[in-house]
Amino acid sequence: MNGFIYAMVAIGYTMVYGVLRLINFAHSEIFMSGAFASFFLMKVLVGNSTPTAVESILYLIAGILIGGVVGAVVALGIERVAYRPLRRRHAPKLAYLISAIGASYFIYNFVGKEFGRINLSIDAPYTNNTVFTIFGASVQTYYIVIFVVGVIMLVSLERLVATSKLGRGIRAVAQDAETASLMGVNIDRTIAVTFMLGGFLGGVAGFLYSIPVGVVYTMGFTPAIKAFSAAVLGGIGNLRGAVLGGLLLGVVESFSVAFVNGAYIDVVAFVVLVLVLMFRPTGILGERLGRSA
């Protein structure tokens, strides 16, 4: 079920890669910021109370919104500070990677300084019960939440990029930025919007991820690396590929629990990443945000 979370984070990587041909190393911090934002909101809204069913749903929606919005704002900030000045100067690719890594380090240590460096458990907006049992496996509320939110988010983003004017702009920039700008697409704005869309999904994913495990300033690193592997697995730059890769990686990881020592479970994603990059660097569905998306 972590697959949906990987998919949502992978979307952020893939969209930025689509328009800039760059890996956004700071995406993990977007994920973390979204989680922290909704952590504080939940603390205010839920606290020690036990919410009713309606309240639960409302709180969840509020948490998703705040997580997404903060994720989008942080993504926009990263774009403005760490990417745009370099783009203006036509910096080489290495410079973008380094400034993104710097931004990532700055953000997470900044959060660690301001909000403490210990793991804080989140006030869950619902009580986690087994809703029903299927083939002997119990399905809990948490899984249903992730499933519903994940499907809604991914489908609406897919539609947004595929049909709206904004989405057309994004695809145009991904295909050929210079020509797109000649056709009247505002490149800077399109890139900013791309970062924000990816950031929104990343922030929401951060919230969903943090419900069972809580928040800590370093929480972004591992899920983000896995999501990146997922994006590469599906074919980076390809939205459907990111979703497919995320879900697939979630499944692979769940199965490998049976075979791999728990300490090495995080290595599985890396092995997948290295294998994919060596044998099929374009991923399962290929790199093509421009053409299909």
Added chain:
Amino acid sequence: MKELWRNAHVKRIATIALIAAVVTIMTGPEGNGAEPTAGFTGSFASHVTFFGLFTAQRWLVALLMTVVVVVLTWSVRYVNRSWSDRTHFRGQAVQAMTSMIQGSKRRSKFKSTRYVFFAIGLVLAIGLPHVITDNSWQTQIVQQILVYVLLAIGLNVVTGFAGLLDLGFVAFYAIGAYTTAWVTGALPTPPPFHTHLNTFFAIPFAIALAMLCGVLIGLPTLRLRGDYLAIVTLGFGEIIYLFANNLFGITGGATGTNQIPFLSVHLGALKYQWGLNPVPYYYLTVGFVVLFLIIFSSLEHSRVGRAWVAIREDEVAAESLGINPLKYKVMAFAIGAASAGFAGVVTASQTLFVTPPTFTLQFSINILVLVIFGGMGSILGVVLGGLFIQIFVVYLEHSPPSGYNSQDLYMYLGALLVVMMIFRPAGLFPSRRRRREVNQIKAGTAPDALLTNIGPHSRVQEET
């Protein structure tokens, strides 16, 4: 309102004020999860004392900082405008500064000044233990400064010369340290041969093993494009950490080992035993730093160095000229790993223990900052940058200002990376080649490969 926001002056003042606020919060007190606003409010409400002389409210300092910087930028702009040719002025200032550091641009003179510099540095390095006689300080100099400089000049070969972003460089350092433990029989794994008498052999052995691992890690990963390489090397760094932490029977697990003996050499007439006194370690490390400096700088201008530059600049073109990119990239990895392997030996044999938490990703980033700060590809720059930052870090650790926590270090280093990339991407003391590249890009006369690395960019220069 929108018009006001579009105004360039308003924009600049707002940006400067924002930066001042961020700096104020960065240097302010810590917050925590229970009271998340404590850090922010405390940053503005509390007092700050300068050199024990005068005290001021922090928000006042932030305001003052904003005003000063705004006035400064305005006056600089005014001067520039009246100067008529701004780039000329700026170019002269930069030239004057760099020629002070590197000597004149003419090659013969340039070389001789460099030798003079080298000689002065060497004399200073040899004399240092007689100036700083405190043992704990001497240990700090070896462990916190020289080891980092060693690692930085190694990473400089990989990132600076060959242009490969390696985020798992700490892996080679770990291999060097663990090899020392292994060879000296401190690990649960039996040593490869009986060397209990001559632990000095750990040095060539660790260097060789680190280089071998460079080849082994490099062969599969170096086929990848630059950004993929960064993330895969990061992965390898983490994997090495996980292995060190979890393979209890081989590496000693999370507690590592603390059974490593001091270095010693017993070869016929040559007998020496390193011990608790840090000075012999200091000289050993300085000697190896000098050795690596000589090797790396002669490599830079050799056939191999030129091949690295060619690959860095345009891999396809380099390949069409008969250079095998994979071969030279793997070479860069292995050669860079050598100095990291030696750094591992120094750490392991002087501190007498190795534990996995030393070898985290943060360490790799720290080394990367040293390389970026000094100037990618410039050996002198990397050494100076490494010395500068690490001396500052040691100072911060020794006498932390109020509100500073040693874990904040990476926040500052991260911010430094971003700032360097925005304002001085070639580093403080750039190599001549990098400087030329940056100037070419500024003037728009760079070869296409340097300009079109990144997908979209508006070719319109920002009007300031």
